[in-house]
Amino acid sequence: VLAVDLDEKTADIAPTMWGLFFEDINFAADGGLYAEMIKNYSFEFENPMMGWNRVEDHGAKGYVFNQNHEATGANHKYLRMQRLNEEGNFGLHNEGFRGMAVKEGLKYRLTFIAKVAKGDNLTVTAKLLNKDQVIGEGSVSGFNSQWAEYEIEMTAAETLDGVNFQILLEGKGELDVDMISMFPEDTWKGRERGLRKDLVQLLADMNPGFLRFPGGCIVEGFDLENRYQWKKTIGEMEDREVMKNRWNIEFAHRTTPDYYQSFGIGFFEYFQLSEDINAEPLPILSCGLACQFNTGEQVPIGALDQYVNDALDLIEFANGPVDSEWGAKRAEMGHPEPFDLKFIGVGNENWGPQYIERAKVFEKAIKAAYPEMTIVSTSGPFPEGREFEYLWGELRKMDAELVDEHYYRPPSWFLENASRYDDYDRNGPKVFAGEYAAHSTTVSEDFKRNNWEAAMSEAAFMTGLERNADIVRLASYAPLFAHVDGWQWNPDLIWFDNLRSYGTTNYHVQKLFSTNPGTAVVPITSAGESLAGEENLYASATIDENTNELIFKVVNTSPEPKEITIKLDGKYKGNGQGTWLEMANDDLEAYNSLDNPMAVSPKTRTFEVKKKTIQLTLNGQSVNVGKVKL
Numbered sequence: 001v002l003a004v005d006l007d008e009k010t011a012d013i014a015p016t017m018w019g020l021f022f023e024d025i026n027f028a029a030d031g032g033l034y035a036e037m038i039k040n041y042s043f044e045f046e047n048p049m050m051g052w053n054r055v056e057d058h059g060a061k062g063y064v065f066n067q068n069h070e071a072t073g074a075n076h077k078y079l080r081m082q083r084l085n086e087e088g089n090f091g092l093h094n095e096g097f098r099g100m101a102v103k104e105g106l107k108y109r110l111t112f113i114a115k116v117a118k119g120d121n122l123t124v125t126a127k128l129l130n131k132d133q134v135i136g137e138g139s140v141s142g143f144n145s146q147w148a149e150y151e152i153e154m155t156a157a158e159t160l161d162g163v164n165f166q167i168l169l170e171g172k173g174e175l176d177v178d179m180i181s182m183f184p185e186d187t188w189k190g191r192e193r194g195l196r197k198d199l200v201q202l203l204a205d206m207n208p209g210f211l212r213f214p215g216g217c218i219v220e221g222f223d224l225e226n227r228y229q230w231k232k233t234i235g236e237m238e239d240r241e242v243m244k245n246r247w248n249i250e251f252a253h254r255t256t257p258d259y260y261q262s263f264g265i266g267f268f269e270y271f272q273l274s275e276d277i278n279a280e281p282l283p284i285l286s287c288g289l290a291c292q293f294n295t296g297e298q299v300p301i302g303a304l305d306q307y308v309n310d311a312l313d314l315i316e317f318a319n320g321p322v323d324s325e326w327g328a329k330r331a332e333m334g335h336p337e338p339f340d341l342k343f344i345g346v347g348n349e350n351w352g353p354q355y356i357e358r359a360k361v362f363e364k365a366i367k368a369a370y371p372e373m374t375i376v377s378t379s380g381p382f383p384e385g386r387e388f389e390y391l392w393g394e395l396r397k398m399d400a401e402l403v404d405e406h407y408y409r410p411p412s413w414f415l416e417n418a419s420r421y422d423d424y425d426r427n428g429p430k431v432f433a434g435e436y437a438a439h440s441t442t443v444s445e446d447f448k449r450n451n452w453e454a455a456m457s458e459a460a461f462m463t464g465l466e467r468n469a470d471i472v473r474l475a476s477y478a479p480l481f482a483h484v485d486g487w488q489w490n491p492d493l494i495w496f497d498n499l500r501s502y503g504t505t506n507y508h509v510q511k512l513f514s515t516n517p518g519t520a521v522v523p524i525t526s527a528g529e530s531l532a533g534e535e536n537l538y539a540s541a542t543i544d545e546n547t548n549e550l551i552f553k554v555v556n557t558s559p560e561p562k563e564i565t566i567k568l569d570g571k572y573k574g575n576g577q578g579t580w581l582e583m584a585n586d587d588l589e590a591y592n593s594l595d596n597p598m599a600v601s602p603k604t605r606t607f608e609v610k611k612k613t614i615q616l617t618l619n620g621q622s623v624n625v626g627k628v629k630l
């Protein structure tokens with residue numbers, strides 16, 4: 001028997017409570033959320049021809065040469081296409097991101113810049129091919145000796161994952177080309193060079209309280225030169241310098257040598273996405289320490305200015321007036337209104353005195369200029385132990401506001417830690433559970449599947465986060481996205497290929513919580529105690545003061561069904577009907593996939609409230625969210 005005291009609100013729930021962690025890992029940005037279809041679109045990879053192949057068939061003859069732009073800027077290289085005869089097909093093929101896909105009836109807009117180096121009457125024809133059969137085509141001509149942008153529009157005659165894309169030169173001569181880019185017309189909100197609609201929709205459907213970006217380890221870089229520098233990610237694409245991705249390494253026995261960052265999603269786009277999905281933007285910046293698992297390179301304390309200024313300028317970029325230096329750049333990019341940034345993170349998974357020393361410098365400068373800004377500090381990669389204790393101790397002394405905790409642990413850890421925050425110091429910093437995921441190694445050490453065991457144990461743990469919403473103000477599963485053919489890290493919340501996407505079992509658990517948050521916590525107890533594992537049950541309850549509803553979440557990790565009775569104490573009319581979202585599965589190994597995306601997903605049921613009492617039979621291995629109007 002559980003009792004809910006409707007009149008005793010123990011904590012308010014921050015509107016930011018359930019949010020998103022985004023990092024460009026697993027092809028999350030290039031090859032994923034960013035709808036660009038061309039890999040190495042401006043020939044800036046270390047091997048400038050990576051992703052490109054020469055097309056030379058039916059007697060065609062020609063060469064391609066990598067050239068350097070004269071002007072120094074972020075766009076260094078271009079390609080010269082030299083065609084020696086007029087027979088056959090000569091040009092380039094781009095392999096896309098682990099292939100390329102098109103959808104029947106959809107328009108594809110190809111843009112590129114070009115100039116003539118030799119010859120006249122040159123034409124560029126682009127083709128979408130299903131083997132040898134053309135399923136989309138378009139041409140453009142009228143090139144001259146000055147760089148200019150050209151455009152070709154093609155409509156795909158069929159849906160195909162594995163389309164062969166070619167850009168061909170017709171006429172004898174030499175054409176210089178660069179920034180060859182192709183987008184489908186159906187981007188999110190129809191924006192040019194925009195985001196993949198299906199992927200943004202999955203995020204929007206979660207009703208996220210915040211969006212943390214751009215990572216993760218990507219923030220820090222292997223070394224400081226390769227850290228994430230937001231100023232290099234805004235403005236025109238030619239000003240965004242392509243960079244090797246931090247996850248272009250051997251990881252989990254996999255390598256992705258073709259993983260680079262075009263920064264097509266840069267800081268403007270992250271802010272815009274946050275606004276679109278109604279999530280508080282939460283940028284994290286380098287604190288002047290490179291990844292401490294790698295080089296651990298440190299900026300001397302006396303030389304931190306550039307790093308600190310990046311933080312101050314970012315706040316101005318987000319919130320400053322249009323006549324401020326950085327506010328003007330935001331306005332130029334089409335957003336004169338401020339983005340209303342409230343949080344800024346300093347460092348990701350850094351530790352030791354070197355972090356604390358740097359965090360203090362940032363804190364002083366940020367608070368002096370923007371006292372209202374909430375600073376997120378990191379507690380390193382460890383959920384416990386010496387480093388963790390040290391950091392928390394120092395952050396407490398500093399009166400830090402929010403501390404980012406990360407835990408990638410086995411499902412059992414999540415169950416055991418459902419009461420982790422019950423005894424946290426209520427007078428110290430608040431918690432941002434910034435990266436977590438239960439890692440089930442039942443498939444293999446390297447392949448940790450998003451199975452029901454992991455998702456259910458996260459749900460049990462999340463009832464603990466919710467019960468302690470006075471101290472835990474934000475939480476996000478990590479990582480967010482993975483391309484089925486381009487991942488480095490698993491498990492991940494959302495998987496996709498070039499055509500399709502799906503939410504994992506874990507996604508549905510996250511969504512159950514984030515779309516049913518409530519505004520205040522009320523106690524749900526058994527014999528006066530919170531439920532955090534007793535008889536394999538885990539529970540939390542909230543009131544939504546806007547809709548006047550009670551929302552209770554009960555997780556039954558036992559394989560056996562459980563009869564429970566919930567007694568409502570306090571102001572309630574007595575009888576009524578409620579809705580109940582249930583996720584349950586007998587098989588802890590059950591999972592969703594591209595072919596079976598909703599295998600483990602919520603079902604809607606109803607229940608009666610009679611004389612202030614709810615009686616439910618919970619299925620074995622189930623996550624249950626009940627809602628009733630008060």
Ligand code: AHR
Pocket residue numbers: 023025215216217218348349381406435478479489
């Ligand atoms: O989420 C993947 C990685 O895990 C993040 O980049 C890092 O912060 C953590 O170690």
